Amino acid sequence: MTIDWETVTHVTKVDxxxxxxxxxxxxxxTDLILVGGSDGVTEANTLEAVREIDAYRPDVPVCQEPNxxxxxxxxxxxxxxxxxxxxxxxxxxxxxxxKHVDLFTEIGRKPDEITGSSVPGxxxxxxxxxxxxxxxxxxxxxxxxYVVQNLESTAATRAGVETTYTPEQVAGAALATETxxxxxVFYVEYSGTYGGTRDVEAASRYIEETTLLxxxxxxxxxxxxxxxxxxxxxxxxxxxxHDDPETFRETIPDR
Ligand code: 1GP
Numbered sequence: 001m002t003i004d005w006e007t008v009t010h011v012t013k014v015d016x017x018x019x020x021x022x023x024x025x026x027x028x029x030t031d032l033i034l035v036g037g038s039d040g041v042t043e044a045n046t047l048e049a050v051r052e053i054d055a056y057r058p059d060v061p062v063c064q065e066p067n068x069x070x071x072x073x074x075x076x077x078x079x080x081x082x083x084x085x086x087x088x089x090x091x092x093x094x095x096x097x098x099k100h101v102d103l104f105t106e107i108g109r110k111p112d113e114i115t116g117s118s119v120p121g122x123x124x125x126x127x128x129x130x131x132x133x134x135x136x137x138x139x140x141x142x143x144x145x146y147v148v149q150n151l152e153s154t155a156a157t158r159a160g161v162e163t164t165y166t167p168e169q170v171a172g173a174a175l176a177t178e179t180x181x182x183x184x185v186f187y188v189e190y191s192g193t194y195g196g197t198r199d200v201e202a203a204s205r206y207i208e209e210t211t212l213l214x215x216x217x218x219x220x221x222x223x224x225x226x227x228x229x230x231x232x233x234x235x236x237x238x239x240x241x242h243d244d245p246e247t248f249r250e251t252i253p254d255r
Contacts, residue, residue: 177207
């Protein structure tokens with residue numbers, strides 16, 4: 001399934017290290033699922049969460065958002081519609097460049113597993129097949145330009161974020177995403193706390209083609225509406241989905 005970003009206004013962030021709500025009907029109305037987290041995530045619990053959610057909502061795209069290449073396998077790639085890979089502008093080098101090269105290096109190795117190209121004598125046939133497999137895998141991946149704005153969050157610690165961006169810098173990162181890096185998504189990340197609308201307003205000035213996501217502390221319809229009204233294309237809701245599923249329903253915009 002390809003992602004039609006034009007139709008996405010509500011994203012659910014599922015942390016595979018946490019339990020899913022017992023009643024998955026709360027997912028009615030969400031437009032896209034991102035499966036990933038900062039703590040306790042493994043390839044196995046990612047796969048389990050992806051499969052459970054995909055079985056319940058086969059009609060919405062389910063994406064893995066890995067924070068390590070060790071959480072990605074040929075099975076997770078097969079199980080998801082896409083892989084969303086964060087590039088953290090205000091993180092350390094590892095989180096803007098290093099992990100991505102690791103991930104693509106890992107993907108470059110997968111054809112050996114899939115095609116058995118390490119077997120001597122199969123030669124060019126497998127080699128060319130291998131290239132196809134690599135480009136198939138790689139085409140499932142999209143980058144997210146990220147700005148992590150809550151220094152207290154695990155996401156900030158993990159990504160080596162030591163300073164937040166000013167609204168002017170957020171706008172600059174948004175402009176760079178749209179015109180220079182070309183990631184399809186720009187993500188204002190306040191993970192765990194509500195950051196208000198200031199950064200979204202700043203970022204939205206420069207974004208036309210890029211999808212602008214806001215995540216962090218959305219636990220009411222009012223906050224979701226405020227962020228969408230400020231220019232976000234979609235809100236991302238994580239904690240509230242796991243901690244208070246009934247309130248989570250209110251974060252899904254009426255259509
Ligand atoms: C986290 O942006 C998401 O990556 C959602 O944040 O968990 O605070 O809803 P919350």
